[in-house]
Amino acid sequence: MSKKSIALVLIFVIIIAGVSGVFIFYIFFNPTSTEPSPSYVRVYVNSSIYSEIKPEIDQYEEDIKDQGYNVDVIKWTETNVAELRNNLTYYYNNYENASMRLFGAVLxxxxxxxxxxxxxxxxxDYPIDLYLMDLDGIWNDENGNNVFDYGSEPFGNNLTEIFIGRINPNPLNNINNLTAFQNYFQRNHAYRNGTLTRPHSALLYIDDSWSSYTSAWNNTFTAYTDVTVISTNSLTNRTDYLNRYTQIYEWVHLFAHSDYTTHYFNWPSGIMEYVYNTDVLNNDTKALFYNLYCCYACNYIQPNNLGTQYLFSNNTLALVGSARSGGVDLYETFYDALKEGKVLGNAFKLWFHNPEIDTISGKRRDISGTTILGDPLLTII
Incomplete structure (x- = not known):
């Protein structure tokens, strides 16, 4: 063999060895190769309604599978929330491989x-879904009254291992609940198959108390580049909000003082104006998703609460908000995750782990009532 041939063989061997080394390093040392993302989802359906909405649940199950998830649908009868948490914890901690670890749940x-x-x-007191998402925390009921004393220590790390979303029209007495279920899952399927669409645009609506933070709120609203920002104190009012939330947006992010059934506009700088849950019901809202920074609006156990009214009115698919004071604050991590194509529930879970939250005294308490109403497995892209 000539020297030239020998040299070519040596070069070939070196190249193969180098490529093989990189391949071996990637397989054995790349952290993402040995820890695939969880893909297991559990859907819990109250057994008393299962038969009535079985066609919708069957379609929803197929839609989740089409996303690439492994899914089980469970007819649930137990009313003790601790039993539900134990069930979630079991499937989070017991799995055949990392991809089958529990990712999230739909209730x-x-x-x-x-x-x-x-x-x-x-x-x-307020409902706290963090209890079902923080699967390794220590939860205290100091008085034995079935109310967890949030703020007492220790409380685990107060972080989310999984996410959940609730789909339940029953707190509303102004709609037919069976029809509400059917309509919701019909539009959910339509969104998933591309027949329900919106331009990729958003409305950021900031009432008077937070208008001075408009620049910061807008800069961290990273999931959208086409954003209509309304924050001038003289403009944010009942009439303007009702007009704008019936326009075509994919996402609406609202900052407004609220209670369970009412948004308050112009507080404190002007004459108080109100938007009621019945306004949400009776106006043709167009947005698919909402982030309600509106105290108590998503207290889903209250009759005719705003969050549930938004979810089962017109076109809504999902929203985030709080069952107590506060809401999804310091939200750049949340919107970054949505921009990257992560599902709503995972974006929420990642936001909950945002270390910036811990830099502000009491902020963990403030966000403890945040929750997802609607399907947490949807994306905006």
């Missing part, structure tokens, strides 16, 4: 919920 119909009280302030 359909009347499902158990935990109640908490913020021991640091005189707030009213």
């Amino acid at each position: 359909i119909g009347d499902m158990p919920y935990a109640i908490a009280r913020d021991t640091s302030m005189m707030y009213s």
Whole structure:
């Protein structure tokens, strides 16, 4: 063999060895190769309504599978929320491989919920879905009254291992609940198959109390580049909001003082104006998703609460908000995740792990009542 041939062989061997080394390093040392993302989802349906909405549940199950998830649908009868948490915890901790670790859950119909009280302030009790998402926390009921004393220690790390979303029209007395279920899952399927669409645009609507933070809120609203921002104090009012939320947007992010059934506009700088849950019901809202930074609006156990009214009115697919004071704050991590194509529930879970939250005293308590109403497995892209 000539020297030239020998040289070519040596070069070939070196190249093959180098490529093989890179391949071996990638397989054995790349952290993402040995820890695939969880893909297991559990859908819990209240057994009393299962037969009535079985066609919708069957289609929803197929839609989730089409996303690439492994899914089980469970007819649930137990009313004790601790039993539901134990069930979630079992499937989070016991799995054949990492891809089958529990990713998240969907709760359909009347499902158990935990109640908490913020021991640091005189707030009213509120439902706390963090109890079902924080699967390794220590939860204290100091008085034995079935109310968790949020703020007492220890409380685990207060972070989410999974996400959940609730789909339940039953708190509303102004619609037919069976029809509401059917219509919701019909539009959910339509969105998933591309027949329900919106331009990739958003409305950022900021009432007076937060208008001075408009620039910061807008800069961290990273999931959208086409954003209509309304924050001038003289403009944010009942009439303007009702007009704008019936326009074509994919996402609406609202900052407004609220209670369970009412948004308050112009507080504190002008004459108070109100938007009621019945306004949401009776106006043709067009948005598919909402982020309600509106105290108590997503307290889903209250009759005719705003969050549930938004979810089962017109076109809505999902929303995030709070069952107590506060909401999804410091939200750049949340919107970054949505921009990257992550599902709503995973974006919520990642936001909950945002270390910036821990830099502000009391912020963990403030966000403890945040929840997802609607399908947490949807994306905006």
